[in-house]
Amino acid sequence: MSLPPPLPEWTLPNVPPALVVDAERPRAPGHGQRLIEVAVGVLVDAQGRVLLTTRPPGKAYAGCWEFPGGKIEAGESLEAALRRELQEEIGLQIGAVQPWRSLVVDYPHALVRLQVCLVRDWSGTLHMHEGQSCAWQSLPVQAAPLLPGSVPLLQGLQGLVLQPPLAP
Numbered sequence: 001m002s003l004p005p006p007l008p009e010w011t012l013p014n015v016p017p018a019l020v021v022d023a024e025r026p027r028a029p030g031h032g033q034r035l036i037e038v039a040v041g042v043l044v045d046a047q048g049r050v051l052l053t054t055r056p057p058g059k060a061y062a063g064c065w066e067f068p069g070g071k072i073e074a075g076e077s078l079e080a081a082l083r084r085e086l087q088e089e090i091g092l093q094i095g096a097v098q099p100w101r102s103l104v105v106d107y108p109h110a111l112v113r114l115q116v117c118l119v120r121d122w123s124g125t126l127h128m129h130e131g132q133s134c135a136w137q138s139l140p141v142q143a144a145p146l147l148p149g150s151v152p153l154l155q156g157l158q159g160l161v162l163q164p165p166l167a168p
């Protein structure tokens with residue numbers, strides 16, 4: 001008996017979206033043929049606040065508040081992608097990261113899998129390189145409007161004890 005041919009890598013994996021956003025809007029051409037992997041960083045400061053930034057002008061859901069991050073490039077690890085994106089977008093150099101959870105979100109513009117890490121160790125000065133705004137927010141956050149995919153993450157963080165870093 002011969003095995004079926006392997007699926008092309010862009011075929012939609014068998015991962016049901018946990019969140020369908022704006023379900024009444026049409027999906028972009030090619031949507032769903034590829035699951036886009038996204039590295040997302042939840043920076044937590046010593047007061048247990050998290051860093052949110054706005055989506056830059058010109059991007060889908062521009063102006064909505066999200067966690068910093070971006071698409072993982074081919075062959076790149078989650079941690080390397082996060083390190084690159086945070087340097088490029090907000091000018092910070094991150095240390096060790098703690099993988100936390102993933103979430104598949106079906107947007108009209110793309111099907112994405114958010115791979116979320118907690119980040120408590122970073123250096124540098126915040127600098128918004130893409131015209132975003134930024135805000136350190138205590139939970140529950142006041143920033144609005146939120147990017148829909150960020151909402152379940154914020155809800156999950158709410159139940160998580162956001163420990164401040166240990167004193168040296």
Ligand SMILES: Nc1nc2c([nH]c(=O)n2[C@@H]2O[C@H](COP(=O)(O)OP(=O)(O)OP(=O)(O)O)[C@@H](O)[C@H]2O)c(=O)[nH]1
Pocket residue numbers: 038039040059060061066067068069070071072105107110112114147148149150
């Ligand atoms: N960075 C980030 N992206 C998120 C979050 N939640 C969420 O659904 N996303 C989705 O993940 C995708 C991230 O793609 P992006 O366009 O921001 O990535 P990028 O910076 O590499 O963009 P580019 O390739 O257009 O330059 C978007 O579809 C965005 O809607 C979040 O909290 N942070």
